[in-house]
Structure formats: structure tokens, C-alpha cells
Amino acid sequence: MIYLLPHTILASADRDPTQEAFRCAGAALTYAELVQRADQLATVLYDFGVRRGDRVGIFLGRSLETAVAIFGILRCGAVYVPLNPKAPESQNHFLLQDCGIRILVTHPSQRRSLLKLLGARPQVQGIVGMSEVEDYPAVDWPTVFAAPPATFAVPRQVETDLAYLIYTSGSTGQPKGIMHSHASGLAFVRNAAARYAFGPQDRFGNHAPIYFDISQLAYFGAPLVGATAVLATDAHTVLPASLGRLFGEERLTVWYSVPLAITQLLNAGALAGQDLTSLRYLFYAGEPLAPRYARQLAELLPTTRIANWYGPAETNVCTVYDLPGPPQDDASIPIGEVWDNTERLIVDDQDQPVATGNSGELLIRATTNMLGYWNQVELSTRAWYTHVTQGGSTERFYRTGDLVREDPVGVLHFLGRRDHQVKIRGYRVELSALEAHLLTHPAVAEAAAVTVQRQADALSIVVAVILRAGDEATVQDLQEHLAAAFPWYALPESLYLRESFPRTGSDKIDRPALQSLLADQVPS
Amino acid sequence: MEQTIIDYIKNEIHAGDQSLDIDPEDDLLGSGLLGSMEMMRLVEHLENTFHFRVQPQDMAIENFLTVAAMARYVSAARRA
Numbered sequence: 304m305i306y307l308l309p310h311t312i313l314a315s316a317d318r319d320p321t322q323e324a325f326r327c328a329g330a331a332l333t334y335a336e337l338v339q340r341a342d343q344l345a346t347v348l349y350d351f352g353v354r355r356g357d358r359v360g361i362f363l364g365r366s367l368e369t370a371v372a373i374f375g376i377l378r379c380g381a382v383y384v385p386l387n388p389k390a391p392e393s394q395n396h397f398l399l400q401d402c403g404i405r406i407l408v409t410h411p412s413q414r415r416s417l418l419k420l421l422g423a424r425p426q427v428q429g430i431v432g433m434s435e436v437e438d439y440p441a442v443d444w445p446t447v448f449a450a451p452p453a454t455f456a457v458p459r460q461v462e463t464d465l466a467y468l469i470y471t472s473g474s475t476g477q478p479k480g481i482m483h484s485h486a487s488g489l490a491f492v493r494n495a496a497a498r499y500a501f502g503p504q505d506r507f508g509n510h511a512p513i514y515f516d517i518s519q520l521a522y523f524g525a526p527l528v529g530a531t532a533v534l535a536t537d538a539h540t541v542l543p544a545s546l547g548r549l550f551g552e553e554r555l556t557v558w559y560s561v562p563l564a565i566t567q568l569l570n571a572g573a574l575a576g577q578d579l580t581s582l583r584y585l586f587y588a589g590e591p592l593a594p595r596y597a598r599q600l601a602e603l604l605p606t607t608r609i610a611n612w613y614g615p616a617e618t619n620v621c622t623v624y625d626l627p628g629p630p631q632d633d634a635s636i637p638i639g640e641v642w643d644n645t646e647r648l649i650v651d652d653q654d655q656p657v658a659t660g661n662s663g664e665l666l667i668r669a670t671t672n673m674l675g676y677w678n679q680v681e682l683s684t685r686a687w688y689t690h691v692t693q694g695g696s697t698e699r700f701y702r703t704g705d706l707v708r709e710d711p712v713g714v715l716h717f718l719g720r721r722d723h724q725v726k727i728r729g730y731r732v733e734l735s736a737l738e739a740h741l742l743t744h745p746a747v748a749e750a751a752a753v754t755v756q757r758q759a760d761a762l763s764i765v766v767a768v769i770l771r772a773g774d775e776a777t778v779q780d781l782q783e784h785l786a787a788a789f790p791w792y793a794l795p796e797s798l799y800l801r802e803s804f805p806r807t808g809s810d811k812i813d814r815p816a817l818q819s820l821l822a823d824q825v826p827s
Numbered sequence: 828m829e830q831t832i833i834d835y836i837k838n839e840i841h842a843g844d845q846s847l848d849i850d851p852e853d854d855l856l857g858s859g860l861l862g863s864m865e866m867m868r869l870v871e872h873l874e875n876t877f878h879f880r881v882q883p884q885d886m887a888i889e890n891f892l893t894v895a896a897m898a899r900y901v902s903a904a905r906r907a
Contacts, residue, residue, distance in 0.1 A: 364857050389859050412858045415847075536888075538856040541863045544887035571883040791864075 306462040307485045309377045311526035312337050318529055322503065325370040325525075326553065327534040332367055334529070337374065342453040344375025344408070344431065347442050349455035351406050351429045355380030356465065360404040361513060362386050362395075362413055362420075364537045368432065368444070369513050372408040373522055377466060377485075380458035384468045384480070385514035388416040391790055392423055394478065398470055399425040402480055402677050408432050410444070462486035468677055469516055469616050471731055480677030481616050490670035491619035492524035494642050498623070499557075499584055499608075505530040506553060506581070510540060510560040515729065516616040517588060520559045540564070547573025554581040559612075561729040562592040566760045569599050579604055588612040588620065590726045591717065593760060594630035601629035613638035613717065615703050617686065619671040621645050622715055637714045638707065645669040647715075648700060649707060654688060662718055665707045666700035673701070725754050727762055732793040734764070737785065741768060744784045746776035751804060751812045752795065755822040763796040765821045770800060799824065828898040835872055836894075840865045851895035866891065873897070879905050 305314055312324065312334055320335035332340065353359060359376045361383055363369050376383040384402055386395050398404070404425075409417055409432040421427065421437065430441040466488055468480040495501070501524065509521035509532055525532035533553045539546045547568055549555065565587060568574050585600065585607050592611065600609055614620035624639025641647045649663040650656055657663035666688050675683030688700040706718040723734035734752040741750035749769040754762045766785075770776060778798050785794055805816035829851045837847050840861065847860075855861045861869065870881050870891075881904070890900035 364859065366857070389862060412854060416859050536857060537859075538854065538888045538892050541856050541861070541866050542886045542888055542891055544884050545889075548887075571886060573883070 305489070305527070307377070307460055307464075308466055308488050308523055309341065309374050311489075311523060312341065312374055315526050315529040319503065322529060323531045325367055325532050325534060327365065327367045328536050330367055332370065334526075337370060339452050340371045340448060341374035341378050342455070343447050343450045344371055345379035346450050346453065346455045347431055347447050348375065348379050348381065348406060351431070351440075353379055353381050353406055355458040355460065357381045357406075358384050358402045358404050358468065360384050360386050360399060360407045362388055362407050362409040362417055363432075363513070364388060364410070364412060365512060365534055365540070366410060366412075366536070367534070368408075368410050369534070370522065370532075372432075373467075373513065376408070378457070379455050380460055380464075382465045382467060384470075385512070387512065387514050388413050392420050394790060395420050396423045396425055397478060398480075399427065401478075402468055405429065406431065460485070462489070463674075465674065469514065471616055479679055479682060482674040482677050483619075484674055487619065487671050487673060488519060488523055489527070490644070491519060492527045494644060494671065495520060495524055495620070496528050498642060501528045501530060501557065503529040505556045505583070507532045508535065508549060508553065508555040508558045508560075509533065510535045510546070510558075510564045515561075515589075516619060517559060517561065519619070520557075520586075543567050543571035543573040547571070547575075547577055550574065550579055550582065551577040556581050556583045557586070558582060558584070559586040559588070561589040562587050562596070563590070563729060563760075565592065565600065566596050569596055569603075570760070574603055580606070582607045585609045586612050588614065589729050591635055594633050594636060596760070597626060597636060598629045601626065611636050611638060613715075614667075614671075615701075615705070617673045617701050618667050618669060618703070621647070621667045621669055621671065621703075624714070635716065637710070638717045639714060641667070641669075645671070646700075648688070649709060650688070659709050660711070662706050662708045664721055665703045665705050665715070667703060668698055668700045672699070723752070725762065725764070727754075727764060728792050730790075730792040732764065737764070737766060737789065737793065737795070740785060740788050741766065741781065744776065744781060746770050746774035747781070748772075749804065749812070751814065751817055753814055753818040753821060755818060757796070757822070764793070765824075766795040766798045767801050767804065767817060767821060768798065769802070769804065797821075797824070828901060829894050831876070832869075832873070832894045832897055835869065836860065839872070840868065849894065851898070852893050854892055855894070856892060873901055877901055877905055 316334035316338045321333050323331045324334045324337045325332050359381045361372045373383050405428040407430050411433050430436045430439050432444050434441050434443040462485045465482055466485045467483050470478040470480050507521040507525045511517035521532040609626045611624040612620045613622045622638045623642050624637050646668040648666040651663050690698045704721045707715045709715055725732055737752040738750045741747050747768055748771045752766045755765050757763050782798055805813040833849050
């Protein structure tokens with residue numbers, strides 16, 4: 304019976320031990336090898352004192368080791384927490400402290416970034432995957448794989464146990480840890496596998512780093528059905544010609560990524576000339592895909608089903624829209640309808656259902672939903688809309704914070720964030736957090752952050768600031784002020800000093816008007 | 828050529844971080860020494876310095892994964 308995420312690889316290894324589970328950069332791990340290596344890692348973690356429920360950090364780039372790390376950590380009952388080795392040290396340091404990571408799983412290729420992170424002296428007590436890391440106890444990969452397998456005690460667990468934490472930037476600028484259980488992770492890939500009839504013959508192309516929820520389709524969906532997951536390397540994500548070739552060379556049947564990966568491929572012409580006949584499905588999520596790109600894709604992939612998947616990481620995925628054909632016009636592509644085993648409400652500010660056709664916040668009740676935010680009781684409480692049934696049981700809906708509208712045929716259309724959260728290159732950025740931080744600068748009177756579309760396929764953040772009368776600060780001063788507090792992807796492309804803002808009737812900043820003013824301004 | 832590329836990565840992309848130890852055979856992308864933005868800057872620099880254009884189909888692992896690969900690619904592309 305499969306009720307924990309690592310059961311997927313055990314079942315697939317029983318069924319077909321020599322089937323390839325993961326491939327990366329030409330190397331592969333069969334299901335039998337993956338189970339053995341995961342258990343060897345679990346043994347080493349157990350010897351380090353890792354027990355059920357402990358959080359273990361993964362500090363890896365895109366590589367085969369990510370699969371061993373994820374399943375090894377889960378096998379000993381612990382919780383995996385992916386870190387982004389390229390994130391600012393302060394952000395990773397915060398993550399380590401926030402969820403109490405004591406053991407990190409890494410690789411020698413990450414030595415430079417790891418030493419920087421350890422320079423901040425976090426509470427780390429051990430390193431796996433690299434030897435000689437200052438004075439930390441460390442076990443390298445060859446030693447892990449020489450260990451006798453499975454001498455750790457497999458803990459007794461149930462499906463609602465915490466399996467992984469995905470961190471996302473929050474409204475205060477402080478990242479928050481989204482808690483997913485084995486059950487919510489499995490529910491996601493089961494929904495997808497049932498809807499699209501995935502099977503052992505499928506080959507899932509994965510572009511997402513493991514700290515993006517998009518990665519979970521390949522890492523758990525492929526093992527669920529005994530298929531093969533093909534992991535793009537970090538180099539593939541920067542070099543489109545190689546990424547394009549991966550489709551044909553690996554005979555990919557399923558692709559799931561952010562639209563940016565797809566538009567990069569199209570703009571570089573990297574899919575032209577590739578044999579794409581094996582590709583059954585192309586899914587994208589995280590941001591809208593411009594209709595003209597969807598048209599280009601549909602022409603290039605006449606037999607591939609293209610689908611827009613929608614869902615905040617808190618829900619995994621909750622709605623899907625299978626494109627009926629190439630978009631006929633430039634209207635945004637809908638987010639579709641909730642998939643199986645999922646209920647939704649569209650409500651106004653008073654949590655009352657809106658009339659069909661009106662805009663409201665989307666609320667989701669599903670087994671794919673998160674448990675809550677790590678160590679954030681108040682934030683977690685606010686994330687739910689609860690409804691007590693006649694019999695006294697409680698139904699919990701996740702408040703997506705996204706505004707949607709239902710059209711006459713029951714298809715949902717995405718209208719934007721309720722607050723000013725936007726997605727830039729697939730990263731969530733809270734515009735209000737940028738504004739709030741600018742206001743901490745002594746010379747700033749008012750600040751407004753908006754997005755503008757300067758390039759056809761990418762949103763940029765631009766910021767306008769009104770200085771306090773008599774105070775002096777340069778654009779560079781303010782940009783440095785932001786750079787000290789936010790990661791690179793959240794920083795504005797341009798920052799303008801203004802005398803005034805356009806205003807609404809109630810004297811609020813008229814953001815749409817400001818947006819069009821700034822869109823026409825030359826980049827600073 | 829290899830040294831020119833290494834110097835650019837150290838001085839321009841990593842703000843003169845002399846503690847960086849870059850071997851011509853190191854995976855520049857997997858190690859995080861270069862991300863996509865940095866790769867764009869580096870390609871532009873190579874194009875301007877060596878007076879040639881990188882074709883989109885050449886943006887591939889065999890040409891850009893390491894300093895050694897880039898040096899081989901640039902030499903060949905300039906002759907072409």
C-alpha cells in the first residue's frame with residue numbers, strides 16, 4: 304500500500320528493479336539503485352541522530368543526488384527542506400534557523416556557496432555529501448554509498464505526517480515554510496496521474512529546482528507510476544539549445560515547467576528541428592503564458608496536449624485548463640476548472656459567494672492542500688476559511704489570495720493577486736513589502752511599486768518614490784537600500800524619483816495610472 | 828583566451844573576488860559561478876572582445892559549460 308512518498312520508489316523497484324527512475328546529464332539510477340542509495344543515506348542520517356519529524360536541508364543544484372537526498376531523508380521519517388544554493392546567505396541562514404536544520408545534504412560542486420553560508424555560523428551540526436568542511440562532522444557520497452544499506456530503524460508513520468517544507472517569500476518579506484504531508488504530496492501526483500493516464504512508459508522532463516513545487520511532479524509522479532524522470536541540469540536551464548535537444552534525445556513524453564522555460568526555448572528556436580513526436584503532454588504553471596506563445600507551441604506540437612495548471616504552492620495544483628486548440632485571439636488563457644477531489648468557492652471581502660461572472664477570491668478545499676505554515680500559528684489560521692457542517696465537522700478552504708471570475712461555461716479566469724503579490728521569473732515578490740521597506744528609508748515620503756511589461760514575455764518591477772521635502776537621496780541610495788533587504792529577483796528594474804503620484808478619488812495612489820505612466824518612461 | 832575568460836568572471840562578475848579558484852574544466856553553471864544573467868553578460872563580453880556573434884543554436888552545454896569549452900568555441904567561431 305502506497306501511503307508515504309517513499310513507498311512509490313519501493314513499489315516501483317518491486318515491480319521493475321532495472322527500470323530507470325532518474326536520469327541526469329547522461330547518468331541514471333534504476334529504481335533498485337535508488338532504493339539502495341536512499342536507504343544508505345537514511346542510515347548515515349540516522350547515525351547523525353536524525354529521527355522522525357526532524358528537518359534536513361538539501362543544498363544541491365539540479366543533479367541525481369537530489370533524488371537520493373529527497374528519498375533518503377523521507378525514508379528515515381525526516382522532513383526534507385530544499386534550499387537554493389544561489390540565494391543570498393541571509394535568506395538561507397534564515398531558513399536554517401527558522402525550521403531548525405541541523406544536517407545538510409550537499410555536493411562538492413556547492414562548496415563555495417556552502418562555505419559562505421556556514422560562515423554565518425548557523426546551528427548546523429553535520430554535512431553529508433562532502434568531506435572536510437571546516438570543523439564540521441562530514442560524510443562524503445562515496446562513504447555514504449559504501450555503507451551497509453538499511454541498518455536504520457524505519458519509523459512507524461502515517462500519511463498526514465509532515466514530508467517537506469517549501470519556503471516562499473511572505474508578506475513581511477520574511478520567507479514562510481509551506482508544510483506538506485506525504486498525503487498532500489501523493490494526492491497531487493495521483494490526481495495528475497489519473498487525469499492524464501501516466502504510465503511506466505512515460506518520461507517526465509523536469510526543469511524546476513527542488514525548491515519549486517513544480518518539481519514534485521517528476522520527483523513523485525514518475526515514481527508513483529514507475530516511469531522515468533529526466534532532470535535538466537543547471538546548465539540546461541541557461542543554455543536553450545541543449546534544453547531543446549533534451550526533448551528529442553530523451554524522448555520526453557511529459558513536460559512541466561514555468562512558462563519562462565518554454566518561451567526561452569521558443570525564442571531561441573531551440574525546439575525547431577527536434578523530434579518532438581514522443582511528447583504527449585506539455586503542462587505549465589506559475590505564471591500566465593502569452594497566447595501568442597501558446598499558438599506557436601500548438602503549431603510546433605500538433606499532437607501534444609497543452610494544459611495550464613494553476614495552484615499556489617499551498618495547494619500544489621488545484622485547477623487545470625486543457626487547451627482545446629491554438630488560442631484564437633490574445634485574450635488570457637483561463638486557469639480552467641478544479642480537478643477531481645477538489646472543491647472551490649469564489650467569495651467577496653465578507654466571505655460571501657459572489658454571483659457567477661463576478662470577481663472574487665478563490666478558496667480551495669482539497670487533499671492536496673498544505674498542513675499550514677511552519678511555526679506560524681497566526682498566519683496559518685488566517686490562511687483558512689473554515690465552514691462547520693450540520694453534523695459538526697469542519698471543512699477547511701485555503702484562501703488563495705487570487706482573484707478569479709467564473710465565465711458562463713464554468714471556466715475560471717485569473718484576474719490577479721488580492722494584495723500586490725506578483726510573480727517575476729517564477730519567484731513570488733510582494734510589491735507591498737518593497738514599498739514598506741522603502742518607507743523605512745529616512746528620506747522617503749511615499750513609495751509605489753508596480754509591474755510593467757517592457758519586454759513581450761517578462762514582467763519587470765518599477766518603483767516610484769516621492770522624497771520628503773528638503774531631504775536628499777539618490778536613486779542609487781534607494782536601490783542599495785532595497786538590495787540590502789531583498790533577493791536579486793525582487794529588485795526593481797528602474798526606480799524613479801517623482802514630485803507626485805496620480806491619485807484615485809479617495810486619494811489613494813492610482814496604481815493602474817502610475818503603471819501606464821511608468822511603462823512609457825525610459826528605463827533609468 | 829582561458830585566462831581572459833577567468834579574469835572576466837573574477838573581476839566583472841564576482842567583483843574582483845581573487846579567492847575564487849576557477850579551473851578551466853569546472854562546471855561554471857552547476858557550481859553557481861554563473862547564472863543566466865551572468866552568462867548573458869559573459870556572452871556579450873566575448874562577442875564584443877573577439878568580434879563575432881554567438882548564434883542561438885550555439886548556446887549549448889558543449890560550448891559554454893566550462894572555461895575550456897568556451898575558449899575552444901570562441902576560437903572556432905572566430906575562424907568560421
